[in-house]
Amino acid sequence: MNEDHPMDDAVEGDPEDWVRIVSNDGYTFLLKRKVANMSGTIKNSLDETGGFAEAGTRTYRSQERGIIVQKMIEYMSFKAYYSNVGPKEEIPVNEFMERLPPEIVLELLLAADYQEM
Amino acid sequence: MSSRRNNVRGPTSALTDFLRASVDTFISDLNQPAAGSSNSAQIPDSAEESVPLRRNQRRNRVTTRDEYDSDGLDEPEAPATKKKKITANKPKGKKTGKKDDEDDYEDDDDPYTALSKFGARARPANGSIERCAECEKEFSVSQYTIAATGSGFLCHPCAKKLGNDPFKKPTAPRKRMKAADKRNIVHFEKPRFPTLVSICINIISTHIDDIEAFGDIGTLNMDAISKAISRKRSLNSENVHLFYGSGNTSLTLYDATKLSPTALITLGHLNPNLTTLHLNFCGLISDEVMNSWRSSLPNLVHLQLLGPFLVRVPAWIAFFESHSRLQSFLITQSPRFDLECLQSLIRTSAKTLTRLGLREVGLLSDDFLGPIGLLSGQLSYLDISEPSQSCSNEAVNTLLGAVGSTLTHLNLSGHIELTDDVLQYGILPNITSLQHLTLSNLPLLTDEGVALFFSQWPNPPLTAVTFSRNPKLSTNSLVELLNHSGEGLRSLDVNGWKDVSATALANIATQARDLGKIDLGWCREVDDFIVKSILDNCKNRLTEVKVWGCNKVQGKWVTSGTKTKAKIFGIERAHTSII
Numbered sequence: 001m002n003e004d005h006p007m008d009d010a011v012e013g014d015p016e017d018w019v020r021i022v023s024n025d026g027y028t029f030l031l032k033r034k035v036a037n038m039s040g041t042i043k044n045s046l047d048e049t050g051g052f053a054e055a056g057t058r059t060y061r062s063q064e065r066g067i068i069v070q071k072m073i074e075y076m077s078f079k080a081y082y083s084n085v086g087p088k089e090e091i092p093v094n095e096f097m098e099r100l101p102p103e104i105v106l107e108l109l110l111a112a113d114y115q116e117m
Numbered sequence: 118m119s120s121r122r123n124n125v126r127g128p129t130s131a132l133t134d135f136l137r138a139s140v141d142t143f144i145s146d147l148n149q150p151a152a153g154s155s156n157s158a159q160i161p162d163s164a165e166e167s168v169p170l171r172r173n174q175r176r177n178r179v180t181t182r183d184e185y186d187s188d189g190l191d192e193p194e195a196p197a198t199k200k201k202k203i204t205a206n207k208p209k210g211k212k213t214g215k216k217d218d219e220d221d222y223e224d225d226d227d228p229y230t231a232l233s234k235f236g237a238r239a240r241p242a243n244g245s246i247e248r249c250a251e252c253e254k255e256f257s258v259s260q261y262t263i264a265a266t267g268s269g270f271l272c273h274p275c276a277k278k279l280g281n282d283p284f285k286k287p288t289a290p291r292k293r294m295k296a297a298d299k300r301n302i303v304h305f306e307k308p309r310f311p312t313l314v315s316i317c318i319n320i321i322s323t324h325i326d327d328i329e330a331f332g333d334i335g336t337l338n339m340d341a342i343s344k345a346i347s348r349k350r351s352l353n354s355e356n357v358h359l360f361y362g363s364g365n366t367s368l369t370l371y372d373a374t375k376l377s378p379t380a381l382i383t384l385g386h387l388n389p390n391l392t393t394l395h396l397n398f399c400g401l402i403s404d405e406v407m408n409s410w411r412s413s414l415p416n417l418v419h420l421q422l423l424g425p426f427l428v429r430v431p432a433w434i435a436f437f438e439s440h441s442r443l444q445s446f447l448i449t450q451s452p453r454f455d456l457e458c459l460q461s462l463i464r465t466s467a468k469t470l471t472r473l474g475l476r477e478v479g480l481l482s483d484d485f486l487g488p489i490g491l492l493s494g495q496l497s498y499l500d501i502s503e504p505s506q507s508c509s510n511e512a513v514n515t516l517l518g519a520v521g522s523t524l525t526h527l528n529l530s531g532h533i534e535l536t537d538d539v540l541q542y543g544i545l546p547n548i549t550s551l552q553h554l555t556l557s558n559l560p561l562l563t564d565e566g567v568a569l570f571f572s573q574w575p576n577p578p579l580t581a582v583t584f585s586r587n588p589k590l591s592t593n594s595l596v597e598l599l600n601h602s603g604e605g606l607r608s609l610d611v612n613g614w615k616d617v618s619a620t621a622l623a624n625i626a627t628q629a630r631d632l633g634k635i636d637l638g639w640c641r642e643v644d645d646f647i648v649k650s651i652l653d654n655c656k657n658r659l660t661e662v663k664v665w666g667c668n669k670v671q672g673k674w675v676t677s678g679t680k681t682k683a684k685i686f687g688i689e690r691a692h693t694s695i696i
Binding site: 075082091093097113 | 314
């Protein structure tokens with residue numbers, strides 16, 4: 001990505017916009033763009049300058065099933081919130097870890113790897 | 118009193134001691150009661166009368182010393198502006214108009230100003246006339262008058278001559294402040310926000326004993342999981358058990374750095390039915406491990422190791438003797454693997470060995486090529502690239518004469534002494550069914566030689582061609598190469614062909630439509646049109662385009678509407694964002 005050309009929000013997408021992520025078994029999740037941008041892949045695909053079709057409809061179709069998408073969105077919200085917190089505040093990672101059931105963790109690992117999270 | 122009063126000391130810290138030691142010498146010269154703004158509360162008689170005078174000598178303090186004036190904290194207004202300096206060069210600051218009483222308190226108790234309590238002669242009142250100790254002239258005492266060494270006071274010009282310009286801003290305080298700052302460092306430990314991948318890996322590691330909890334995992338996924346875990350070198354002795362299984366026949370670990378020799382021995386025991394073992398970065402494989410594998414992996418026929426540099430000759434030989442049905446043996450980076458090992462390998466697995474790889478094997482030499490020639494009629498994969506010293510044309514040609522007919526993969530990169538002869542007399546006559554050809558870094562190859570070779574070679578089109586880092590190769594070579602292999606090419610690497618012309622490059626798009634990966638690094642003539650045509654024409658399979666060092670490429674095809682799934686690496690000045 002180039003640093004020379006500052007992106008306009010209007011072109012890239014207003015962070016306060018709502019975007020949609022659909023899982024492969026039909027579950028739909030609505031979330032703010034700034035949360036969705038925590039994932040590199042989703043950010044690029046919803047980026048209107050990228051020329052992907054998803055950008056127009058603001059919908060990202062994931063190849064993962066619903067529970068996986070849900071956990072990824074939980075992580076993205078977690079990250080979006082704590083990214084802006086001061087340096088002295090502790091990030092309750094353990095709490096988040098408790099929310100991930102081990103049954104899905106392998107699938108989640110592959111999905112997270114793909115999503116660059 | 119002209120003597121310094123050292124008898125008054127508050128609680129002192131190491132810093133104070135240090136400063137005292139270094140500054141003492143300064144102070145002894147000057148011996149000014151006022152300069153040090155001496156705390157004379159302890160000094161008996163003169164105290165009373167000098168107190169009111171000294172109050173006037175308060176100067177502005179550097180405010181950053183607030184924190185050390187623990188004793189001054191009680192004073193309502195004092196701390197902020199009443200800091201004392203220990204250095205002698207303290208001039209008289211302006212009177213700050215603070216309450217007079219507070220001066221004394223601060224004088225007494227502040228440990229950091231304890232130093233400045235040297236004996237002070239009574240200071241005449243401001244405005245009175247005094248005789249200068251130096252020049253004997255009369256002058257009126259002011260706030261800024263400083264005492265002379267010995268007794269008496271100095272007029273302003275003499276004081277300046279001595280270097281004690283009272284009007285000069287104190288520089289020493291900065292030194293003090295820095296020390297203070299050092300003590301007060303705020304440690305910003307920016308915790309790296311944990312990635313979801315690392316969180317998942319942590320959970321896997323904690324639950325590793327309860328593998329059933331993970332549910333059913335397909336074998337294809339295991340490979341992807343292995344890659345994901347290895348990416349950050351997170352694979353360790355615990356979570357590697359995820360990949361073990363008595364029914365496993367194939368095991369690939371992309372980064373085995375953290376597996377200790379014991380863990381590697383365990384690997385053998387827990388996967389007894391392995392036929393294929395591929396370990397990258399397995400530096401910790403020791404003789405012991407190899408010896409253990411002799412018996413624990415009886416069915417092993419494919420072995421690929423990156424980095425087994427610890428294994429010694431006897432261990433290799435013993436391993437080969439126990440595994441006489443090896444089909445592929447590919448190692449990279451071993452300074453110990455010598456001719457004896459190779460001979461043992463050929464001797465024991467002669468009937469079955471079809472793939473041999475000895476990359477970056479330090480002892481590789483012409484002598485090695487003889488025994489390899491014994492594999493005539495069965496060798497399909499040969500990789501002897503990146504040696505410490507190059508083999509000679511003759512030896513290579515002889516080898517290719519022996520084994521060339523069956524070769525599908527050949528890699529001779531890094532044998533810098535090889536010339537066009539190898540192409541003409543080694544490859545051309547002997548090799549007729551090759552698919553992958555890798556000849557990087559053979560600087561003696563010439564453009565004409567390579568062009569001639571491709572124009573005459575009866576081999577069917579190659580699938581993958583890598584001729585990187587051969588800067589002499591240029592237009593003719595590329596033209597003939599495309600003529601020869603264009604239809605079959607899936608991967609092309611001509612990194613470093615700096616003089617290739619634009620017309621030749623333009624042919625890539627038209628003649629090699631099935632390209633999946635292409636590396637055009639440092640081909641200076643590559644520009645946006647060439648890349649655009651590649652992107653447009655090679656739509657089917659293109660996944661990766663590398664244009665490192667191609668200054669003319671700017672990525673303008675994006676705005677002109679070309680869309681592609683391929684990833685493009687190496688654009689220096691992106692016109693717009695390139696995904």
